[in-house]
Amino acid sequence: MTETTKNPLRTAGLLTLVAFGMFGFGYLLVPLYDKFCEITGIGGRTGDAASAEVLSSEPDLSRTVTVHFDATVNSALPWRFEPTERMMEVHPGKLYETLYVAYNRSEQPVVGQAVPSVSPGRAALFFNKTECFCFTEQLLGPGESRDMPVRFIVDPNLPSGTSLVTLSYIIYKNDEATAVLAAAH
Amino acid sequence: MSTATTHHDDHHGDHPTGLARWLFSTNHKEIGSMYLIFSLLMFFVGGAMALVIRAELFAPGLQLVNPEFFNQMTTMHALVMIFGAVMPAFVGLANWMVPMMIGAPDMALPRMNNWSFWILPFAFTLLLATLFMPSGAPASGWTLYPPLSLQGGNSLAFVILAIHLMGISSIMGAINIIATILNMRAPGMTLLRMPLFVWTWLITAFLLIAVMPVLAGAVTMLLTDRFFGTSFFNAAGGGDPVLYQHIFWFFGHPEVYIMILPAFGIVSEIIPTFSRKPLFGYTSMVYATASIAFLSFIVWAHHMFTVGMPLGAMLFFMYATMIIAVPTGIKIFNWIATMWRGSMSFETPMLFALGFVVLFTIGGLSGVMLAIVPANFQYHDTYFVVAHFHYVLVTGAVYAIMAAVYYWLPKWTGYMYDEMLGKIHFWWSTIWVNVLFFPQHYLGLAGMPRRIPDYAVQFAEFNMISSIGGFMFGFGQLLFAYIIWKCVRGGEKATAQVWDGARGLEWTVPSPAPLHTFDTPPLVEDNVAVHRDKLT
Numbered sequence: 001m002t003e004t005t006k007n008p009l010r011t012a013g014l015l016t017l018v019a020f021g022m023f024g025f026g027y028l029l030v031p032l033y034d035k036f037c038e039i040t041g042i043g044g045r046t047g048d049a050a051s052a053e054v055l056s057s058e059p060d061l062s063r064t065v066t067v068h069f070d071a072t073v074n075s076a077l078p079w080r081f082e083p084t085e086r087m088m089e090v091h092p093g094k095l096y097e098t099l100y101v102a103y104n105r106s107e108q109p110v111v112g113q114a115v116p117s118v119s120p121g122r123a124a125l126f127f128n129k130t131e132c133f134c135f136t137e138q139l140l141g142p143g144e145s146r147d148m149p150v151r152f153i154v155d156p157n158l159p160s161g162t163s164l165v166t167l168s169y170i171i172y173k174n175d176e177a178t179a180v181l182a183a184a185h
Numbered sequence: 186m187s188t189a190t191t192h193h194d195d196h197h198g199d200h201p202t203g204l205a206r207w208l209f210s211t212n213h214k215e216i217g218s219m220y221l222i223f224s225l226l227m228f229f230v231g232g233a234m235a236l237v238i239r240a241e242l243f244a245p246g247l248q249l250v251n252p253e254f255f256n257q258m259t260t261m262h263a264l265v266m267i268f269g270a271v272m273p274a275f276v277g278l279a280n281w282m283v284p285m286m287i288g289a290p291d292m293a294l295p296r297m298n299n300w301s302f303w304i305l306p307f308a309f310t311l312l313l314a315t316l317f318m319p320s321g322a323p324a325s326g327w328t329l330y331p332p333l334s335l336q337g338g339n340s341l342a343f344v345i346l347a348i349h350l351m352g353i354s355s356i357m358g359a360i361n362i363i364a365t366i367l368n369m370r371a372p373g374m375t376l377l378r379m380p381l382f383v384w385t386w387l388i389t390a391f392l393l394i395a396v397m398p399v400l401a402g403a404v405t406m407l408l409t410d411r412f413f414g415t416s417f418f419n420a421a422g423g424g425d426p427v428l429y430q431h432i433f434w435f436f437g438h439p440e441v442y443i444m445i446l447p448a449f450g451i452v453s454e455i456i457p458t459f460s461r462k463p464l465f466g467y468t469s470m471v472y473a474t475a476s477i478a479f480l481s482f483i484v485w486a487h488h489m490f491t492v493g494m495p496l497g498a499m500l501f502f503m504y505a506t507m508i509i510a511v512p513t514g515i516k517i518f519n520w521i522a523t524m525w526r527g528s529m530s531f532e533t534p535m536l537f538a539l540g541f542v543v544l545f546t547i548g549g550l551s552g553v554m555l556a557i558v559p560a561n562f563q564y565h566d567t568y569f570v571v572a573h574f575h576y577v578l579v580t581g582a583v584y585a586i587m588a589a590v591y592y593w594l595p596k597w598t599g600y601m602y603d604e605m606l607g608k609i610h611f612w613w614s615t616i617w618v619n620v621l622f623f624p625q626h627y628l629g630l631a632g633m634p635r636r637i638p639d640y641a642v643q644f645a646e647f648n649m650i651s652s653i654g655g656f657m658f659g660f661g662q663l664l665f666a667y668i669i670w671k672c673v674r675g676g677e678k679a680t681a682q683v684w685d686g687a688r689g690l691e692w693t694v695p696s697p698a699p700l701h702t703f704d705t706p707p708l709v710e711d712n713v714a715v716h717r718d719k720l721t
Contacts, residue, residue, distance in 0.1 A: 006368040008293035015360040019398050026402025026432060030417060033428050040495070074421070115420055121495055172421030176414070 211295035220277025227269030263327035288371025373709035385450030448585030460527030533607030537588030548576025569629025595679035599697030620654030
């Protein structure tokens with residue numbers, strides 16, 4: 001009867017450690033998820049700022065990819081926000097530029113922050129932006145309008161089955177920065 | 186119950202009376218009773234909320250409540266039923282039965298056991314208090330998906346704290362159960378001689394310890410997102426609301442098995458007793474339970490197929506989900522094989538156990554339908570899902586709990602319950618629960634979304650039928666409370682054995698079970714005591 005020699009407190013202690021460990025694991029899922037999306041492009045995470053290799057690659061003039069531009073404004077942000085071109089035919093390996101236009105409809109200065117997403121997910125990693133208004137916070141005064149450029153290059157390694165890529169932005173109100181701004185006035 | 190205490194000496198000699206007896210109790214049977222009574226109370230609270238929902242849905246249009254309150258009802262109904270009714274009922278049964286089934290004198294950590302229970306009334310006071318707050322109770326569904334859950338009032342903080350408390354209570358309960366099972370078994374009670382209820386609870390307890398902390402983490406992130414400016418799930422701040430769904434369902438899928446594995450254990454005790462045969466395939470039952478527990482960790486994304494996922498991920502989660510039907514099927518066929526050529530009788534516990542096998546299987550089959558990705562795209566967030574999970578939770582988990590209550594009530598109270606009333610309770614419930622939930626399959630297939638207070642007129646007939654079923658089923662449960670009350674008050678004296686086909690250590694102690702049992706551990710010499718091999 002080995003049972004009586006066992007120690008319930010020890011078992012309980014070990015299990016308590018497991019419980020705390022799993023609480024930590026819940027938080028660990030956050031960076032894991034980010035890393036996973038970054039590696040696989042799931043969730044439309046776009047590739048990082050273009051690498052030198054992509055920038056110096058020869059344009060592949062034999063191949064044409066259609067890029068769609070899309071914009072959504074979060075309901076909390078009193079802006080109009082649209083692409084100037086809805087669609088563009090591009091060659092992989094060549095640098096292009098397009099414009100989005102934002103207009104502040106309100107009577108207060110407001111800070112916005114755009115979040116990009118590329119679909120299909122498998123194309124996301126091959127869509128590189130060299131300049132984007134989404135990298136920084138955007139401040140628009142009352143009634144102010146601004147052209148916001150995006151420069152991008154489609155990696156020639158884009159899987160051959162992909163001929164249509166959609167670049168979509170959702171622009172949100174940056175509450176904190178707007179509040180700081182309001183306090184300063 | 187107090188008669189048994191008189192001949193005991195030392196620490197359990199002077200047993201407090203009145204309120205203090207219950208407040209300071211460290212006795213597994215008293216704590217088990219408190220869990221079960223609390224759970225019954227919450228069953229009626231959650232049931233009342235369900236009746237508000239069904240009353241509003243009786244006819245199209247808005248009649249009784251405003252949509253905001255309707256949403257609060259759906260959210261609170263789920264939280265109360267899951268965390269207040271089903272889980273505490275299983276913990277209460279474990280408290281009562283696990284020590285008696287393995288020949289232990291009490292739970293391994295009796296003081297922690299007291300604490301596990303007494304946290305719950307505070308947790309549910311916090312949760313239910315939100316109903317009376319200016320911003321109202323949470324209305325975003327029990328899953329608390331952001332951004333919706335973050336757009337409600339400040340009462341969210343109370344809900345989150347309540348969930349933390351429930352989590353702490355469950356984790357402590359689970360730790361206690363594992364510590365008891367691993368350390369306190371009577372000599373000769375080897376792991377593979379344990380009754381299946383003990384086995385399923387051992388595995389359930391591991392699931393609880395693994396996933397309740399993950400839920401605690403997820404709701405803590407909601408709390409800091411809402412009140413402390415973090416951006417875990419706030420897309421504007423670089424977070425991702427879909428991440429919440431992944432974390433939540435990493436908890437949520439094992440959670441649904443936490444609510445069904447002990448039910449499998451209960452049914453595996455009852456069917457052999459009333460078939461007067463050993464359980465068919467004991468070892469395969471243990472392995473099937475463990476497989477289901479393992480699989481529960483790798484299928485979470487089937488709750489969120491429509492968020493947009495790569496094809497490979499959808500295929501993986503679809504196949505992994507469907508594989509669960511294999512160990513579950515093993516269990517169902519084992520139960521049927523146990524009954525095969527048995528000399529069966531149909532007392533109330535057996536009726537509920539058989540009701541469980543048939544109706545849970547319906548819920549299981551609609552689960553397989555939901556696992557099919559292309560079909561899921563259509564069924565997602567419709568009443569088909571509502572029908573599915575109510576078949577597995579009401580006619581699954583709740584039926585098993587009722588079966589367990591009828592099965593062990595004579596052991597707890599020393600009296601037989603009223604068999605005629607028990608049978609009426611079963612047939613009344615079984616007829617109306619199907620009137621209640623079966624039409625919801627059709628509503629879902631026809632496209633009625635869940636969590637809506639009003640609906641298109643084409644759904645009117647089935648909703649009316651469902652509501653009638655709901656009211657009949659709901660009020661029928663008052664009979665259940667009455668039967669328990671009547672049995673506690675008196676009745677035909679129960680023998681120690683209670684059921685002639687019953688096997689197991691709990692049936693070797695007198696009825697009612699004295700407050701302290703197995704102070705001297707019994708010796709378990711063969712498998713017969715736990716429903717295995719040949720009956721003597």
